[in-house]
Amino acid sequence: MTSAAVEANADGLIGPTHSYAGLSPGNLASSLNKGEASNPRAAVLQGLDKMKTLVELGLPQFVLPPHERPDIAFLRSLGFTGSDAAVLEAAWKDAPSFAAAACSASPMWAANAATVTPSADSGDGRVHFTPANLVTNLHRSLEHAQTKRALDALFPDPARFAVHDALPSVGHLADEGAANHVRLCAEHGAPGVNLLVWGREAWEGWDGPYPARQAHEASQALARRHGASGAVFARQSRTAIAGGTFHNDVVCVGALNTLFFHELAFEDTAETLAAIRKAAKGLFEPAFVEVSTADLPLADAISSYLFNSMLIQAPGGDRLTLICPTETEENPRSRAVAERIASSNGPIGQVRYVDVRQSMRNGGGPACLRLRVVLTEAELGATNPAMRLTDALHARLREWADRWYRETLRPADLADPQLLDESRSALDELTGILSLGGDFYPFQRDQAAKRPPLEA
Structure with a gap:
């Protein structure tokens, strides 16, 4: 039975420590701009304006809060002690690579937040979420616990939503989330085909110049956990990975029955398309829009991020x-x-352009910034309304960002204890704006634990 449903977007709100630290091997933009000055205020405003574009088009849009950065708890786990400022100072002095990881604003790229299976495809009729463990890169492996808290806050009804823990944090189950997942269907509320793209086998020897981030076994585990029907597993092109395609969404995007992809997206394109057709039989007729290397060399696909666009x-x-x-x-x-x-008579009829240059300089386009979630009307009504973007919330968040975010930030500025205080003050206020409660972030829970008990 088909239920009316819409595709909502949940975007990561870019955090105050947005910087160009070059922490991701294989992400060419991140490496190219390493050490350059960033503009956190411009970054968050660009992200908010991109979200508003979706609202103006009539689509539900949600805001996922930034994570607490610097991650002092992570640095304490490495043996640094003293006040939070002392921990930060010592970490930058003795272990700067770990300190940089603890400061990364990478949770902004919500396409890596989780893999989502809508209720039309899941085994128990709920919407399933599994936060990505992101174990390939240290700075991203710190995200999944707080991501789960954010998803729990946005999707609080256990009768309609199942928010799982991440897969075990081991390389054999390396998971990068929805950046390697495309759902195809006749309409959003109808059963669909879930294309899960992987880069390597768990025990495979890998000798490529850049890591293959998604394990085949992780993709299989996600499909089993969610009871996902219509699962198709396809190998990411080795050539594309070697060229800088660190996630499949750099060379492939899909919506409804349409898959828009580069010639080098898959290791075996013919086999992948045949598997999709087979899984879609009786449900819908897939439409494939392929771009050849002759028309768009891989280097241009990566630098322009044509395929990291949002297809809606x-x-x-x-x-x-x-x-x-x-x-x-x-x-x-x-x-x-x-x-x-x-301009053709195909399934894609319009192109629009948005400015997300601050994110792009770190290798994240419009599609990197959002997590897509298909929701029925009842499921949409069960979400946290304070996290849904409206004109009023957009204006309030712009004003909030103008007050708290720095205009210019260099990687060396991440060691400034004043930035730690500014970030925490911003996040403390944000929890009230998004109705997240006063104990959403670790620093809030630590502060609450240190307060003296009220006298009877």
Whole structure:
């Protein structure tokens, strides 16, 4: 039975420590801009404006809060002691690589937050979430516990939502979340096909220049855990990984029945498309939009992030809209491909451009910043309304960011204990704005534990 449903987006709110530390091997933009000054205020405002674009198109949009950074608890686990400021100072002096990881604002890229299976596809009729363990990179492996708290806050009804713990944090089950997952369907509330793309086997010897971040066994475990119907497992192209495609969403995106992908997205394209057709039989007819290397070399696909665009259907629209970063428009090859596709009679009928340059300089486009969640009307009504973006919330968050975020930040500034205080003050206020409670962040729980008990 098909229920009416919509595809909502939950975007990571960019945090006050947004910087270019170059922590992700294989992410070419991150490496290229390492050490450059960032603009956290511009970054968060760009992200908020991108979210508002989706609201204006008529789609539900939610806000996921930044994580507490610097992660002092992580640094304490490494043996640093004293006040929080002393811990931060000692870590930057004695273990700067660990200190940099503890300061990363990487939770902003919510496409890596979790893998989501909608109720139409799950074994028990609930929406299932598994936060990604992100074990390939140290700074990202720190995220999953707080990500779970955020998802619990946004999706609080256990009768409708199942928010799991991350898979075990071992390389054999390395999981990068929805960045390697595409759901195809006839309509959002109908049963679909879940394409889960992996880069390596758990016990496979890997000798590529960059890590293959998603383990096949992790993808299989997620499908089993969620009871996901219509699962198709496809290998990511080794050539694409070697070229800097650290997640499959750098070369592939899909929505409804349409898969839009680069020629080098999959190790065996013919086999992958055949498996999708087989899984979709009787449900829908897949539409494949492939871009050749001749039309768009892999290097241009990566630098322009054409495929890291958001592919959506606006309410009332009969064709899909591709929301691209401005870098796609500025690259002649990618712009030509996007405009040619939109002017054809295919499933993609419009291209729009959004400015997320601060995120792009760290290798994260519009699609990196959002987690897609298909929700029925009843499920949508069971979400935390304080975390749903409205015009009023958008204006309030812009004002909040203007007050708390620095205009310029260099990686060396992350050692400033004043930044720690600024970030915590910003997050403390944010928990009230999003109705997250006064113990959402570790520093809030620590402060509460240190308060003297009230006298009787």
